Amino acid sequence: MILVKQSVLRLFQYRDFLIRSKKLGKESIFSDDFAENLGTTSIQVRKDFSIFGLSGNKRAGYKVDELLKQLNDVLKKDEKQKVIIVGAGNIGKALMKYDGFREGGLEIVALFDNDSKAQNEKAKPPVLALEQLYGFINENKIELGVIAVPYHSAQQVLDIMILAGIKGVMNFAPIALKAPKNFYINDMNLKIELESIAYFVKSLKKKRT
Amino acid sequence: MILVKQSVLRLFQYRDFLIRSKKLGKESIFSDDFAENLGTTSIQVRKDFSIFGLSGNKRAGYKVDELLKQLNDVLKKDEKQKVIIVGAGNIGKALMKYDGFREGGLEIVALFDNDSKAQNEKAKPPVLALEQLYGFINENKIELGVIAVPYHSAQQVLDIMILAGIKGVMNFAPIALKAPKNFYINDMNLKIELESIAYFVKSLKKKRT
DNA sequence: TAGATTGTTAATCGATTAACAATC
């Protein structure tokens, strides 16, 4: 198993496409269909499958039900995963309401914020005080978190999360967080992503003149 | 200029770090400082600079003011860029309020939504009807957009944006959008990113047992 | 001068793409 990271991301997308296709009553799908849906090539689709030992039928593509079962297995989509969000600002609250997570089996069980006005223990996912962060993670054995706090408190928050037992985070704070080797961080730097789009758009324009 | 995409993203991060350092009164910075801040190596920092012709002083690092000027030039950070957001749901509204964009010189000038309850022409960035999308882009010569609509309407919305003159988008809809070659799309698939974190966390756990 | 740092060229690594073999 050599190339992995990118392939895994695509496997999740193949899975989503499979689920949607199943709803439409499709029973089998070709590598070309996956490729078209994802904007990639059928070669890459089959390569990805091959890496993870997923196989189809020559001349007949992939059986939807069968592949879905295999994919769920490979992607470890077994039980629901509990997730907490630290920071109940714009981003944090938007993610709380984001349907995609629920669909992906990711359940947001609590938010945390040190602004007492934002706190609400009775809310559907409760918004708790930061002091409760460590205890909550520990008691509920949470392994996944989202960091949606300003950059100056992000590292501090992460340190608590790590101590309490979190194993991986999605980080929206625009800062490179420090964590142990076996801890997984996925940086989502919205500002820089949009700035870079602006940059590449300007570059494209220049090229044509 | 061979490697570019990743380097550009880092250049924007170097710039942010420079701005923060300047505020702290720093006058010069070493490649090691950049590396530490970004979680990369000084070799990569210097390589990135070298690609874009940015130079420092042997033994004395980089002068903050000087490098910042050069970086702004390279990254084309001249005038403010106007941005529109299509979709005034959770994500769309959160992005509207996101400070990072403003700091990066990206001004959100309007949102669009086909839900009349969400619309509000008088709001600070107005929330307009989808029917106004084409005209608004066209009249205001907008080049940058954010797609934050459900996946089933994303392609339709993009088609209008392209026709009206948008040149690049940040896409939050979980679908591979079709666009001409010289159009720039940056996909932000939150669901898949978080799912993949869950996956890698589970993988790490398995490895240790 | 010696040491620390920048800057560039070469080597390696990881991911994608191409070529082609297998087979239904």
Next chain:
DNA sequence: TAGATTGTTAATCGATTAACAATC
């Protein structure tokens, strides 16, 4: 059988890392 499709091995490409030369 011929054609379409899967699946794997090899080649290429792009990005990172290492080696080292330059110099303040």
